[in-house]
Amino acid sequence: MDAIILQFLNGLDKGSAYAxxxxxxxxxxxxxxxxxxxxxxxxxxxxxxAVTLSKLFTLSFETLDPTRKDFLGNPxxxxxxxxxxxxxxxxxxxxxxxxxxxxxxxxxxxxIAVGFIMERGLIKHFYKRPHADQIxxxxxxxxxxxxxVKHYYGANPIQTPAPEVFRGSFDFGTLLGFDPxxxxxxxxxxxxxxxxxxxxxxxxxxxxxTTFGMxxxxxxxxxxxxxxxxxxxxxxxxxxxxxxxxxxxxxxxMYAPINSPNYHMGMxxxxxSFVVVVVGGMGSLPGAVAAGFLLGIxxxxxxxxxxxxxxxxxxxxxxxxxxxxILLTRPRGLMxxxxxxxx
Amino acid sequence: MLGLDKKDMTTxxxxxALVLLAPFILNPFxxxxxxxxxxxxxxxxxxxxVIFGIFAIGFNILFGLTGYLSFGHAAFLGVGSxxxxxxxxxxxxxxxxxILLSVIVAGLFALVIGFxxxxxxGIYFSILTLAFAQMSFNLAYSVLTPITNGETGLQLTLEDPxxxxxxxxxxxxxxxxxxxxxxxxxxxxxxxGDWSFQFSAGYYLCAIIMLISFYISVRIFRSPFGLMLxxxxxxxxxxNYTGLNTKPYALAxxxxxxxxxxxxGGLLASMDPLAGAERMQWxxxxxxxxxxxxxxxxxxxxxxxxxxFIKYFENIFSKINESVLHSWFSFLPESVENGAVxxxxxxxxxxxxxxxxxxxxxxxxxLPGGLVEGGQRIIKLFRRRxxxxxxxxxxAKSHPAE
Amino acid sequence: MGILEVKNVNKRFGGxxxxxxxxxxxxxxxxxxxxxxxxAGKSTLLNVLVGKLIPDTGSVMFDGQSVLGRTPYxxxxxxxxxxxxxxxxxxDLTVMENMMIPCFARRDGSFELNALTGVSKQVDIREKAEQxxxxxxxxDKRHMHSASMSRGDKRRLEIGMCLAQEPxxxxxxxxxxxxxxADTNNTIDLLKQIKxxxxxxxxxxxxxxxxxxxxxxxxxxxxxxxxxxxDVPAKIKGHPKVREAYLGESAAA
Numbered sequence: 001m002d003a004i005i006l007q008f009l010n011g012l013d014k015g016s017a018y019a020x021x022x023x024x025x026x027x028x029x030x031x032x033x034x035x036x037x038x039x040x041x042x043x044x045x046x047x048x049x050a051v052t053l054s055k056l057f058t059l060s061f062e063t064l065d066p067t068r069k070d071f072l073g074n075p076x077x078x079x080x081x082x083x084x085x086x087x088x089x090x091x092x093x094x095x096x097x098x099x100x101x102x103x104x105x106x107x108x109x110x111x112i113a114v115g116f117i118m119e120r121g122l123i124k125h126f127y128k129r130p131h132a133d134q135i136x137x138x139x140x141x142x143x144x145x146x147x148x149v150k151h152y153y154g155a156n157p158i159q160t161p162a163p164e165v166f167r168g169s170f171d172f173g174t175l176l177g178f179d180p181x182x183x184x185x186x187x188x189x190x191x192x193x194x195x196x197x198x199x200x201x202x203x204x205x206x207x208x209x210t211t212f213g214m215x216x217x218x219x220x221x222x223x224x225x226x227x228x229x230x231x232x233x234x235x236x237x238x239x240x241x242x243x244x245x246x247x248x249x250x251x252x253x254m255y256a257p258i259n260s261p262n263y264h265m266g267m268x269x270x271x272x273s274f275v276v277v278v279v280g281g282m283g284s285l286p287g288a289v290a291a292g293f294l295l296g297i298x299x300x301x302x303x304x305x306x307x308x309x310x311x312x313x314x315x316x317x318x319x320x321x322x323x324x325x326i327l328l329t330r331p332r333g334l335m336x337x338x339x340x341x342x343x
Numbered sequence: 344m345l346g347l348d349k350k351d352m353t354t355x356x357x358x359x360a361l362v363l364l365a366p367f368i369l370n371p372f373x374x375x376x377x378x379x380x381x382x383x384x385x386x387x388x389x390x391x392x393v394i395f396g397i398f399a400i401g402f403n404i405l406f407g408l409t410g411y412l413s414f415g416h417a418a419f420l421g422v423g424s425x426x427x428x429x430x431x432x433x434x435x436x437x438x439x440x441x442i443l444l445s446v447i448v449a450g451l452f453a454l455v456i457g458f459x460x461x462x463x464x465g466i467y468f469s470i471l472t473l474a475f476a477q478m479s480f481n482l483a484y485s486v487l488t489p490i491t492n493g494e495t496g497l498q499l500t501l502e503d504p505x506x507x508x509x510x511x512x513x514x515x516x517x518x519x520x521x522x523x524x525x526x527x528x529x530x531x532x533x534x535x536g537d538w539s540f541q542f543s544a545g546y547y548l549c550a551i552i553m554l555i556s557f558y559i560s561v562r563i564f565r566s567p568f569g570l571m572l573x574x575x576x577x578x579x580x581x582x583n584y585t586g587l588n589t590k591p592y593a594l595a596x597x598x599x600x601x602x603x604x605x606x607x608g609g610l611l612a613s614m615d616p617l618a619g620a621e622r623m624q625w626x627x628x629x630x631x632x633x634x635x636x637x638x639x640x641x642x643x644x645x646x647x648x649x650x651x652f653i654k655y656f657e658n659i660f661s662k663i664n665e666s667v668l669h670s671w672f673s674f675l676p677e678s679v680e681n682g683a684v685x686x687x688x689x690x691x692x693x694x695x696x697x698x699x700x701x702x703x704x705x706x707x708x709x710l711p712g713g714l715v716e717g718g719q720r721i722i723k724l725f726r727r728r729x730x731x732x733x734x735x736x737x738x739a740k741s742h743p744a745e
Numbered sequence: 746m747g748i749l750e751v752k753n754v755n756k757r758f759g760g761x762x763x764x765x766x767x768x769x770x771x772x773x774x775x776x777x778x779x780x781x782x783x784x785a786g787k788s789t790l791l792n793v794l795v796g797k798l799i800p801d802t803g804s805v806m807f808d809g810q811s812v813l814g815r816t817p818y819x820x821x822x823x824x825x826x827x828x829x830x831x832x833x834x835x836x837d838l839t840v841m842e843n844m845m846i847p848c849f850a851r852r853d854g855s856f857e858l859n860a861l862t863g864v865s866k867q868v869d870i871r872e873k874a875e876q877x878x879x880x881x882x883x884x885d886k887r888h889m890h891s892a893s894m895s896r897g898d899k900r901r902l903e904i905g906m907c908l909a910q911e912p913x914x915x916x917x918x919x920x921x922x923x924x925x926x927a928d929t930n931n932t933i934d935l936l937k938q939i940k941x942x943x944x945x946x947x948x949x950x951x952x953x954x955x956x957x958x959x960x961x962x963x964x965x966x967x968x969x970x971x972x973x974x975x976d977v978p979a980k981i982k983g984h985p986k987v988r989e990a991y992l993g994e995s996a997a998a
Binding site: 143 | 410412414459462463465466467470471473474475477478480481484485486487497538540585625626629632633636689693696697700701702703704707711
Binding site: 346348404471503559562563565566567568569570571573574576577578580581582584585586587588591592593599 | 765816817818819821822826827829833834835836837838842845846847849850851853854855856857859860861862863864866867870900906910976
């Protein structure tokens, strides 16, 4: 029982990431009718926003302390981050410690800008082209983005820790009456889950309760009719793309402490997120979210030793197996609507 | 001749000439000249040209002809390589059984994956194939380690049985791949003044197999089956309402292209007997898509051109480093030189993938028909200009200067 | 017994009753028109006939065999060919290639792996396709890229492709929709000529009364998913129920 609860919890954070990426993918699918293979790269860029901010905060200058010597007898070099100099040592230290959550503020304008540039500069020209062309051009873009990141940040994962207060683990088991240390769960993962829930809720509320969201939902249901109403749907779609980019980026920012950012994380997540979208049902936002969590949790369960003992390697392929079974039995996915992305 | 019409025969002969004379064509610069870095006529690289040519020719049958975009074809290449290496481990170092097995195993694998993936079309199909390929890749790295040797990759060892061959050579080394005694890595060098040309047994085996593959693909293009595949790409609805079942046609195309990929994988392993899971990664699948599109999807010669183009520039670009760039831009003022080098640096050496991605975007955006279409456009432009010139001259003649 | 027998067919989409208790009998070698206002269920009925939709209840028999549960290509191989509202042809292929495909389908069935002989060696197919193009009066367009033809020519090609399969029943879905008067009259003449030259049953779904009354031997009027009347054209013209159905439509619009 405790193992099951633990795996369930472990699945939540990965599921959250899948759900957030899949949500953005679905928004873009549904509104713009574009298959965006570069969406994983947006997630990756988000993660690297966190890396960048924490690097910026720790940018230091060196001073020599003549009173102290290092082991070679030279004056000791002391590195002081600029932020500590500017804001005082205490505030500076807090800023450095809280780099990842602060990166949210840093990432939002960057991601929206990246989204706008992508849509206006590239995707826009592919609305009327075949899906194969859209896949290919965004695939090329994904390679370009990931290679640029590799060029400037290197190929190795970069550790980006969460703030000090969240570094411990929460003993979940004691809450439920289990022995201490049976179900422990890192605080940051709880934060991530809560954060994802807020973002998902925010996106749904935005679509549900604003006029803008209403038009977008109508556009997802029937693009042509909405176009006929004389509503400037293109402008809204650009904004939608920026929003989807921001969602993916924020998912990436907050994921940085869980998974040290590396240049190929985008594609790793993209392939899985696509599978999530397909399982949830192309064009269905609730489907994307539900399938994200479902697959995250299933993946987590499949990595239990008891299950791996029964079916070796199942943890590596469970998501694909589920996807294949779903696609073959329910071609439209769990909550897919008729006529979306069908031929 | 050979059941081809005149135009196709010409194409085949041109390809044959290019491939068979490649050791000369690709080594136009003297061996110790500064331009020698642009030579590509060494066996290792030439083998890759034709092997990836085979891969792309096969992929074109599925994507170019039938219109199904598979994002998982590297899986078949990988499976082919593993099969071939196992044949070298268990049976003998002769490449024929290895290549045969790789084609058969890849074909069976494609049959299973194709059967499931082709239940859906369009983007769903692409994602399914991608999922299958990623699944194979993950499995090759984890549970299937006894078969694939995980991250290290499958290699020959001195303990392999090789029941029809020898476990080790007399000198105690691992035997090399051969074709009835002709060693694949064996090569002859012809010196001609400052020039040197290498003729490798392995290359010529690959070249001949590639020409056969190309010939078969021409026959498929011109056959009723090929016509059906083009019809599927053009209009599936009309196919269905013309009493034709598209699924077995598409599946046959899928299996054939899978077998081509397996053949390419088997040849890769025959030239260099090792196989690793990275051959199955999505980037490898993406590369063959790019080769096909860059050359011209749906054209006969396009994939061959695309494969050659990409493998050539991959090789050249990877060799260029900062000092080479500095020597190139040295004619510029220093600050401009540094700027130019800084920009160019992104695209060369390890930055080849970036160039590849950019190329991908440019080709899809501006030249969806690939190099073949580009060539046709240039020819058209040239002809029109010529015609215009002619017209001007005529006009000039009919209106003599006053 | 007609060649096509539709009995008690019902089809619902959610709360919408698209077809209710449809009975229809098309006599062999006749031209039967199905007319009705928009939303009368004409397209749904057609999709049931060709296997694209499966009705909730009822039966559809073609030449004594049920078509229900069969895929479109199987139904086509039974002898039903369909002409679409917007011409469905192979736009990437030439006119000649377009015409050869149904000839292959007729000769080889729904699947034949014939990968190593050249199309150019298939003399019987080529001759038949050429003959069909001559019949359709478009042999001079044989090398044309079919997507670049006019809509009227595409329609002509599509009808020719259907005929190349030697079907027993030709289904036409608003074959003159979106056509100019001249093209419409050409199509009417073409269909008349086809009917005169071949043993074929034609079922036509049409909006344009001019087309219907020029061609049909019998007419079924469909309204709100149910057949209202079935009779010869002369009696349909002044039928009160038909007027009501059509007037109702124009009043609503």
